[in-house]
Every structure is written in structure tokens, then in C-alpha cells.
Amino acid sequence: MTVNKLTLSVLLGAGLLAQSSFALAAAYDWNNTAPVKVPTAANNNGKTVYFDVSHGGVEGNADWVIDGAFSDFADALVQEGYTVKEYRGVDLDNDGRIRFYDDRTNGSNTNEAIITYDAIKDSDVFVLAETNRPFTTAEQAALEQYIASGKGIFFIADHYDADRNLNTWDATEVFNGYNRSDLSKYNMGGAYGDWRNPKSANAGWLVENFGIRFRFNGVDYKQGVSGVEPSSKTEGITQGVDPILMAAGATLAIVDPQKAKGLVYFSETDTPVKWRHAKDQGLYFGGKAEGPYAAIAKSGAGKAAFIGDSSPIEDATPKYRRQDNGNTKKTYPGWTDPGHASVLAVNIINWLATPESYQYFDGQNGHHSGFVTPTPMATQEMSDPNNGQPWGTPASGFNPWDTDTYKNNSFNAPYGDGQTNPDPDPDPTPTPGNAISVADALAAAQNTPVVVVGKVTAAINGIYGLELSDLNNPATHIYVKLESNQRADFNPQLNPAILNQNIIVTGKRNSYMGEPGIRYVTELQIAPSYMSVEQALATAQGESIELTGRVKSGLNSIYALILEDLNNASFTINIKLESSQRAQFSPELNPDILNATLVIKGVRDSYMSQPGVRQVSSITIASDNGSNDPDQGSDLSVSDVLAMNNGQPVVVSGTITAAINNKYALELTDPNNSGNKLYIKLESSQRDAFSPLLNPELIGKRLRVEGIKNDYMSHPGVRSVSNLTLLN
Template sequence: MSYFKKLVLTGMVSISTLSTGAVYADEAPVIGSDSGKGQVLVDNTHGQTAGAADWVIDGAFSDYANSIAEQGYQVKELRDKTGITTERLNGVSILVIPEANIPFKSTEQQAILNFVKNGGSVIFVSDHYNADRNYNRIDSSEVMNGYRRGAYDDMTKNMTEAEKNSEAMQGVTSSDWLSENFGVRFRYNALNNLNATDVVQGEEGLGLGNGIQSVSMHAGSTIAVTNPKIAKGIVYVPDKLSEADKWGHAVDQGVYNGGGREEGAYIAVSKVGRGKAAFIGDSSMVEDITPKYKREDDGSTKKTYDGFKEEDNGKMLNNLTTWLGEKEDYTTFEELGIKLDQTTQLLDSEKPENSKETQAEPWSQPKAGYEWFNSETFAPGSYGGSEDSGGNDNPGNTQGTATLEFPNSVTNGETFTVTTSLSGYAANSTIKDLKLGMYTEGGNQIGKISKEGEQASDFGYSKPITVNTDSKGNAKVSYTVEVKSGVSGTANLRLKQGSKNIITKPVNIQ
């Protein structure tokens, strides 16, 4: 019995919300069920959908979230207005913080630190410097480090009074938080279009390098190890980097130490108390091509990329999940008897108190009327905006859910049926632009798919259809899928609404 089919039969099916109304009416999505490993909580309270970012578990981080669920975790998204708290972290095994654009409050920093010291794990996914997606002058690397470049004494430097007095900036203090507590600091470099092939193997790499040959980077940063007793690098960028290897919009030299291990780690880990932490210098290796929301500043459609499927990115993320989920008694890498890293040699300008703002922020002016701290100014269709575009004809409807039912295994060259059940919608409403696809790793489409009773001639997504709910707010549609001959192994079935990923499930092919 397949993983997905088992969930359907036990009533614990992973579901994703279809967008139909006010985005804040969206219930936080949940993927998978807890098989005993616990819960993975993915933060969405610090601007993770600002600008072109869509780092949500039923959007452009869905491939990553599904991979975590396949390891036996229940994956939940944090949307609580109170942010990250000790109470919310109760029962959580791993906290994932995708590229944050709104700073952590001191109480949130303390909650994260206590969580890790007491045995929890956290993974920080950052990005390159000058990636200020919501124009608030604070990049993800600065959020995670705990201070702004050139504004170490005052995180609100050059902000308007409205920004300074916003709820988002209350309780925010400046400090070298990440380095002081986790032994690392995200550097403010910006490297572009690299394959990192220097992967630490074996015991020295804590087993994280197993099966990893290469990890891709598209405009990312590296991580300085400031305390080798508790922190170490796992993946490094190539040697002998030049001007050509920096991101085109870098505001300074971009490459700090010529590449290699002296540039700092692309992926690093640390051991703090009874818990663990991991750090990634680029969101590009985690994202996929299924953004859910519109841009919050101007309402335009987002474009994301299939980084999760590049190189060994997905395998690397799976290895990190496995390691982070293992409870171990040692509290420093010294205790393991392995070779410790060298402290990364930093530029004098990288010392927090010496850092300078090399270009006035924000890097460009936001659209008139948009305020990063005020969701009432967000565009329709964005997370936090007034309504979602392209969902239901009746924007006041409540959210619905979708499930997929299909055989335990299917045979290449033959056909099978997939039934999509929609429930929880307003009575007699319309849901537009639904389509189903079947693909293997790398996005290779292997299904000729049509609404049952019709005929498909090409491999790819089915033609978009519109369905109407009944008097109870339910609807059902069945698809016929012809599997490409000669294909075997695991593939994915994905239901989309327009460009949005609704639900993705693995299917076994014989």
C-alpha cells in the first residue's frame, strides 16, 4: 500500500487549501501525518512571501515539504500573529525558517535558542545580500545574523516613523545573535550560478555528504564559521572565483576570499546544547516552480525555479532532515574527536560594529501605497492581501480542500483513474482552472491526462476545467491517465489551479 493511499484510508490525508477568498481566511496547510517522528514547523510569519518569494509548503517550497512528509513527519505552516514562541514550539521536532525578510523579536530569538538547547532542531535558509524583497532595508542574512549591515547600533536606522512604530519593529534589538549562540554568521557576499562540489564526506561530514556530488547555487551567500567547537562547514563553493562569479547586482566586491573553503561554507551545521542547527546560504536550492501567491507589492505573477530538482539538492535537503531529526548526546563537535574547522577569516568590514551600508537602502522604491508592515496595503492575490485572484467566482467563500485517490501502483503503457474530491466550499460555487499532471524527477511529463470520458493526445497537464460545487459545497471529478511506456519507479501526480500547486502525491509505476 502506497504512503498516500494509506493516509486516505485512515482519514489522515495530506491536503492543501485551494484559494477561494481572502487570503488570511486560508487555513495554515498541513502535509502528512505524524508517524512518530513528530512535527516539522515551517515559519511564515517573517515576510516569507514578500516580493518574488513564495516559501510556503503548498507553494514554491512544496517539493521540499513533501520530501519531509515522506520521511514520516507531519509538516505544518506557522501563521500565528504572535510569531515564534516557546508555546508554539512545544511538540515540534524541527523548525524551518525560510528566507526571512522581517526581523526576529528578541523574544523569538530566545524561544529559538531555548528550543535548540533543549533538544530541538532548526534550519535557517538565507539568501545573498541585497535580496531585500519587501523594501524594508533588512535582508534575510541580516535578519538571521541579528543586525543590519551599517546599522549595528540601531536596526531602525533611516526608517520612517511609521516603520519604526509598526508592530513588526517592536521588541527588535540589534546583536551578533547568530554568531554568539550558534557559532556562524551569514556573510554579505553574493555568488552566482555555481555548482558546489566540495562536499565533506564520512564521519568528518557527520554523514551529511552521503550520496552528494554537487549542490547548485544561484545568487547566494556563504557562512562564516566563528566558533569551530560547535559549528562546521559541510558544502563549499569552488576555488578561484573571480569577478565573473559574483551576482550582477552585488553592491560590493561580491566574492570575499576568492572562493573555496576560505570563502566560507555554502551549507553548515552547528551543535548547541542537546539540539542542532543547519544553515543554507541560498533559497534557490530549495524552491520549486509552483508559486501560490501574487506579489504583495504590485500583484504581479511570481516566477520561481525548480532548484529542488537540480544537482543533488533534494538529496542534500533529505540528508539534513534526517540528521536534524536524530537525537544525540554530544553538545560540541570537540566531543566527537573529529577534525574541527578553521575559523573563517573575515574582512574587517564584516565585524558588526565596523560594517558599512555600501549602497543606500532600500535598493529600489516600492510601488506607491505599499507598506511592507501593513497587510492592508498588499495587492489582491498576495498572502495577506484582500482577496485571491483566479480562485472562486464568489470571493466570500470559505476555504475548501482537495484529495487525490488512485491505485496503489500503476503500469506503464496502460491507463488508470484518478479521482479528485473537493469539499468545504460554499454551496453552488465555481472553481476554475483545475488541471492534473504526472511527471518524474526533473519535470519530465509522462501522462496523457484527460477528464474521464474525453481523450488526451499529448503528454502533459490536462486541459483546464471548471467545476461547480453542489448544495453541500462538494465536487468530484475523475481523470483518465495513460502512463508513458518504458517508465518505472516513482513519479508524482500534481493537481494545480492555474499556476498554483494544490496537492502533489507520489505514485509507483511498474
């Protein structure tokens, strides 16, 4: 491999300055220069903002870096005259790299992803976004010293259990200074001390220093939290601020009203709901009693600000790959959403960056005191529903405490794409998001990594292989060579039940038995499918299910519907509709929904003394079976849309040809010109029914899409999709 001589810039103390030269690119050199954004000389206000990534902010789908999903925020600050820098830690051994080691499990190494006062003292504001690793007592002391010197910290959290790297910590816990669990393992001692839940709203690092704590709730209110306090009571920060969306977030609880006060609350007319993945009640009290969504604190010479969700100030331009699996990240386009917090975020930074001599919100000279949250620690917040475990299982081989296990092009990974990698098999590992048809696989070059969706139609070479047929053309097939540990489950001779199943095969395009084939298979999985109504009826009560069926009629006025089996209409089940679902899915309110095919997620239960589904978390229209088919003659072709400018509303019809970006999008192609393609970004409510990854039988189907012409994944596409209709 030819490697150019690299000159790496790394700041001593703040991870940015000090020059070192290396003749060869070694591990961790690929992205060693931390970004800096500088205003024009005429616009420079002389102040600096650091965005921290030393303790997280880039875990899982999070990408809170100034040249990634916080780039719009950073750019807005540059327009205000700020210099904006990414803070990574301290280069303690002066080798041009800042390395992270877990202080508890790798004690022989030196952890450089740390916060010290000397490293951050030259900034005016320090932004901590979704911090996913606890602070040492020394780091807490450094932040206290920073505040005492008259500086400001912006704490950006998220809902409880936003444990992005599955290390059992989320930002609400890290900022509060204690885990939600009281298990003995969280009395860590050493550099950390006791991080067990104190079960008191008055205890913990955050409340002791700033008079406020983050709640362990999980709330949704995308319509916009509208209880914006008047600017005369908020140091002017809420001037020009509109209601702000909450896309699964937390609130805070104020304990000391002279230290902290709220900026934005749920108003009496707001109707927030429990986030559907919340681990407990999710929403404890509602209204102002739930505590502020955004708040500020004045503690001595310094200042702090807080918000319970990153969504309204992030953008849709992540830079890094996921650390655990190398997949592309997805972030919420909050900065441009109607419920954005861009005005609030900039106002907060301006306030934090301005030193002021008053010490507290004591009501003097217009510095109004805050409103004490009536129950600052709910009973639910005193115990851990996860019992000290992460919310999910880490990917195989991934260790959140060991950066050597991070995938290429993820933050802190040893290597970027195209650099030396000690992996003996350097070919990129394909993911199900790149799933292609059998016909596409046949056209792929030899030794190309592929993920193929098809139907098992025969055993090949006895127990050693199988035939995979194209979902849309059974005569088109490819041979798959099975590894020894795969034959029992996937060879039709050993397991006849696998015949006619749709499966996803991950391997390399090659020949097998003198025919086009797939070899070196690393993974086989049965393609996801939905439960029928008949199967749902046989499911035990209390089970979470996903089922599909046809709307037969309404039930109990506007409150429910009857779903019938697609293959046998004698099987029916009652679906209880949530209040937010009735306008669209109640046949009494919307007769057009009759005969539509729906995909429903919920809990098997009884309703109206009959078998039913309750706690319905999502309903998606899979097909209207022609009952609602509008005039196709007015639809645009893919070619028509490709010729249009971004930002224009479109109604386009084409053929579904592939999954894009895992389950998050699909490829739509002109039937008469397969080279003309659009990427269709699916909204969260649409993926279960329309993602080809989840529904491989959709490949080859015709689809009508209503949305806005816009690029997706750097490819011409349609976003903000309001409606999808299958045409065959």
C-alpha cells in the same frame, strides 16, 4: 454577494487548530486554514516539521510555503515519515485570524505573526526560509529555548540585499541579528534592541549562539559548488550529496569551530563569480576562505543548519501572488535542477530531528570540529552600500508593514479573488505582461480591461485623443481617449515627438468618437527599446547601457568583438568579452556569430584606445539575419508539438502573438490555425531580446524555438529553451 457559511480551522499557538464558525466571509478569512501534510500511518516516524511564514518567506517572488514553492521539499519529508505544517503565528485574541502589524508603527494593535516557544515546542524541526522581518528579543529567546530543549532549526538565507518586501531587511541580516548598516535608526530599542552593525565577526545573535554568521556577499556558481566535505566529517549529512548550484547566494563564516562546521565549500577548481547585481565586490576571497555554502552547528542539546541560497531546494510551483502588485510569482526550479540540494536538505532535516547528547563538535567520538574562516568579516561587510535604504522603490500604495495594502491572493492579503473587496473599481487591474495587439483589442468585449501595444499614428479629436495602429498592420487602428494629465506627453498635437512611437496603453475597451476605442486609461508608457551603436557612442563613459548592433568582426584575438550600427555601418564600437562569453561570442572561436544581431548590456567605456563597452553582464542573440538559418522544413508546427507528450525535445516554428507572464514568456501560434498556441518560457538571458513586452515589434514575427515540451502556467508549452531564432 452570496457568501457560504465558513468553518475556519486555526491552530492556537501554531496557527492551525481551534474551530470557529462565521456566517459571512470577512477580511482575512479567504485563506485562514494553514496547510498540513501527513504521512501514511505505516510510514509515520512520529516527528513534525514546521515551516515558518510568520516573518516572511512569502515576500516578493519568494513563496516558501509547503503547498507552494517548497511543496517538493515538504512532500519529500512526508515520504520520510514526517508530519509537515505551516506555522503562521499565535491567535492572541482568539478571533480565528492571525494578523500582522508592525510593532514599531502600529503599537496600538496586536501583532500575532510572532514566534513563541509554546507555539513551536511541539515540533522537532523549525524551518526559517528567507526571513525578511527582524526578530524581537523575546523571539530570539524563544528560538534559544527551542534549541536548548534539544530541537533543530534550519536557516535558509539568500544573497545579501534579498530584501523581498523592500523594508531594508534581508535574511542574512535577520539571522545574524543586526542590519548591515550602522545608522542610528537601527538602534530600534523597545522590543527589538540595538540592531546596528557591530562591525565584529564575534558579535551578533547568530554567532553568539551558534558560532557562525552569514556573509553579506552575492555569488553565482550554477555549475555547482563542489567542495563537499566527506560524510565522515559531517555527521553523515553529506552522504550521497553532489555539487550544489548557487543561483545568487551567500556563504557563511565560521568563528567557533567547536560549535559550527562546514558541509559544502568552493573547491580549488570551482570558479564562482560575483552575482551581477551584487552591491559590492560580491565575492570576497574565493575558495574555502569565502566560508561554507552550507553548514551545521551543535550548541548544547540542540542543533542548527544553514544554507546560503534557497534556489537549490525550491520548486517552480508558487501558490501566492506578489503582495506589492498582484503579479504571478516566478521561482527557480531548483529541486529538479541537476544542481539540486534535495538529498542534502532531507539529510539535514533527519539530522536536526534526531536528539543527541553530545554538546559540541569537540573532536570526541567522531564529532569532528570545524574550520575557522580566515577572515570571518570582510572590510566591505562593515558598511552598508544601500545607506539604510531598500534596494528598490515599493509599488505605489504598497506598505510592507500594512497587510491591508496587499493585493488579492497574496499571503496575508485581506481578500482572495472572488471575495468582497472595498475597492470601488473591482475590475482586475491588467499588467503589461498581458499586452495584446491592436487587432486583439478590437476583438475584445466592451469594458474589458486591456493592455495594448501599438504605434501612435495621429491625434484624434484635437488634444483629447490619439490613434493607435497595429504594429503589423498599420491600417488596423483603435482610438485612445486621453485623460487630462496624459495629453501633454502623449497627444501628437501637443507633443509631435510622440508620433510613430510604440507605446503601451492600459485601460478599458470602449468606444470613442463613434469608433472602437480605449477609455479610462490608467497608464501610458513608451515601449522599451534598445540604444543603437550611434547612440551608444554619444553616451558618457561610466553609464550603464543596453545596445543592439551587428557583429562586424573579432578584435584582439578572442577577447573582444566590433559591433556596427544596424542602420549605418560606419558607426562601430568595441565590445570587451568576459571570459564566460568568449566561446559563444568571439568571432575567432565561433565564426558563425559574424553578422548576428546582438543585444548587449554593459558599461560605456574605452577598449583598445577606442570607444567601447566593458563589464558586459549579458549578451543575447536577437537575430542571425539568415546567415545561420537552418532547414525550416524539419521544424515542427505548433499543432505537432501540442500532440506530443511532455518531456520530449522539440524544434518548433510559429508566430509570436503575445507576451505571457510579464516578460518571462511568449505565446507562439500556428500561422494557419491561431487557436493552436504554445507558451514559451524564456530563460533569463533570452528575455531582453525575445520578450514581446520588452520588444513589442516582435509581435507577428516568426520564431524558431528549440527546447523541451512541457507545460507552463498550466498551459501546453516549451521550457528549457536552448535556442531562439527569428525567421523574419
